Amino acid sequence: DEAGNVVSAATLSDTISANSSKLYTQANNDDLPSGFNGSVVILSDQPVAAIAVQEARNAANKVYQGTYSGFAADRAADKFYAPTVMKAFYGFTTEISVQNASSTNVDVSIAYAGGYADSFTELKPGQVIRFDNSATPGMPSAYIGGAVITATGGNIVAVVNQNNVAALQQQTYEGFSAAASGQELFVPVLMRSFYGFNTSVQVQNVGAGSTDVTIHYSNGTSKSATLATNGASTLFTQGNDASLPAGWIGSARITSTTENVIAVANQQNVGTGKASSYNAFAASATGFVGPNVMKNFYGFNTSVQVQNVGATATCTATFSNGTSQSSPSLAQYGTHLFTQSNNAALGTSFIGSVSLDCGGQPFVAIVNQDGPAGVGDNAMSYNAIPDVP
Numbered sequence: 049d050e051a052g053n054v055v056s057a058a059t060l061s062d063t064i065s066a067n068s069s070k071l072y073t074q075a076n077n078d079d080l081p082s083g084f085n086g087s088v089v090i091l092s093d094q095p096v097a098a099i100a101v102q103e104a105r106n107a108a109n110k111v112y113q114g115t116y117s118g119f120a121a122d123r124a125a126d127k128f129y130a131p132t133v134m135k136a137f138y139g140f141t142t143e144i145s146v147q148n149a150s151s152t153n154v155d156v157s158i159a160y161a162g163g164y165a166d167s168f169t170e171l172k173p174g175q176v177i178r179f180d181n182s183a184t185p186g187m188p189s190a191y192i193g194g195a196v197i198t199a200t201g202g203n204i205v206a207v208v209n210q211n212n213v214a215a216l217q218q219q220t221y222e223g224f225s226a227a228a229s230g231q232e233l234f235v236p237v238l239m240r241s242f243y244g245f246n247t248s249v250q251v252q253n254v255g256a257g258s259t260d261v262t263i264h265y266s267n268g269t270s271k272s273a274t275l276a277t278n279g280a281s282t283l284f285t286q287g288n289d290a291s292l293p294a295g296w297i298g299s300a301r302i303t304s305t306t307e308n309v310i311a312v313a314n315q316q317n318v319g320t321g322k323a324s325s326y327n328a329f330a331a332s333a334t335g336f337v338g339p340n341v342m343k344n345f346y347g348f349n350t351s352v353q354v355q356n357v358g359a360t361a362t363c364t365a366t367f368s369n370g371t372s373q374s375s376p377s378l379a380q381y382g383t384h385l386f387t388q389s390n391n392a393a394l395g396t397s398f399i400g401s402v403s404l405d406c407g408g409q410p411f412v413a414i415v416n417q418d419g420p421a422g423v424g425d426n427a428m429s430y431n432a433i434p435d436v437p
Contacts, residue, residue: 049086052175069401087176097337097433110424114220124149124203125225131252135181136189139212144179150202161193194252194281217425219325221312229254229308230330234412235300236355242297244317246287253280255307266298299355299383322427332357332410335435343398347420349389358409368400
């Protein structure tokens with residue numbers, strides 16, 4: 049719970065079949081108190097992957113939602129980076145949730161670009177503390193910058209919610225450890241005026257010195273910027289980039305000349321109010337899983353975008369009902385979109401999971417979840433999770 053005490057009565061024990069998934073909703077767990085605001089630790093005797101879905105509703109029953117991937121234990125670290133932190137920036141303010149992933153208490157401090165800071169002492173094992181940047185001391189309105197989150201005495205994980213309460217929008221991404229940074233990043237989905245969607249990519253320098261970064265779009269164009277210091281960031285916007293045609297959907301590769309960088313991709317449709325975010329990938333894999341995919345499940349559909357980063361390959365999506373789909377042959381950095389809404393093999397009202405491979409070649413993948421129009425921001429994105437060998 050919020051105080052870091054385990055709610056033993058609410059603990060669930062269950063069995064999940066191989067390559068299958070189950071959905072656990074906190075709203076109908078009667079052993080959690082009303083108003084519960086806490087965290088969860090998942091333990092299993094086999095490797096598992098998990099995502100979390102957050103949902104809020106206003107008095108008019110309009111919804112905003114965000115999704116993020118759960119952290120395997122080996123992703124915990126004593127330092128995390130958040131490339132996009134905001135306070136009243138075009139209506140968006142961030143909230144940073146930090147969870148203690150160690151077996152002893154830790155102290156947490158956050159250093160923001162511009163000299164602002166937050167801290168919390170004696171965070172218990174498994175406990176979460178949420179830093180609301182609307183209350184960060186001295187941080188001015190219209191602020192946008194990056195942050196470094198440091199733990200003393202153990203390891204942590206972190207998630208960032210980008211909230212626009214007035215517009216009823218939420219964009220959620222996972223914090224980055226140093227292991228999630230690199231001099232080459234992969235961004236599977238970017239858009240310019242694609243069915244009303246535009247994207248932007250915030251890139252942050254996490255190295256010690258200056259570096260030049262370039263975003264290479266899949267249509268052959270590119271843009272560059274210099275990030276002078278550790279913590280410096282830049283925003284590449286696709287919606288006003290004339291080198292990208294209207295109606296464009298594609299991907300990108302980000303390169304840095306001398307230092308490691310991280311990046312977050314934001315997707316937004318101003319007309320419908322839908323918005324979501326995902327993390328750029330520093331590491332590819334030869335297999336990924338998506339714990340949640342849907343076809344017309346309470347009006348929700350998903351799509352899975354793969355980006356091949358190896359030699360020419362054909363990628364396959366295998367769903368938990370035993371059916372599969374294959375892409376055409378993809379050249380290096382080529383992409384393919386698997387859409388579940390028009391996949392007849394999934395039947396109606398399908399909810400399940402997906403396993404992805406590209407014939408042994410390395411790739412990256414994200415999952416976009418999209419709900420019915422007119423009920424608020426129910427667009428969500430999450431990074432697919434690397435499969436175990």
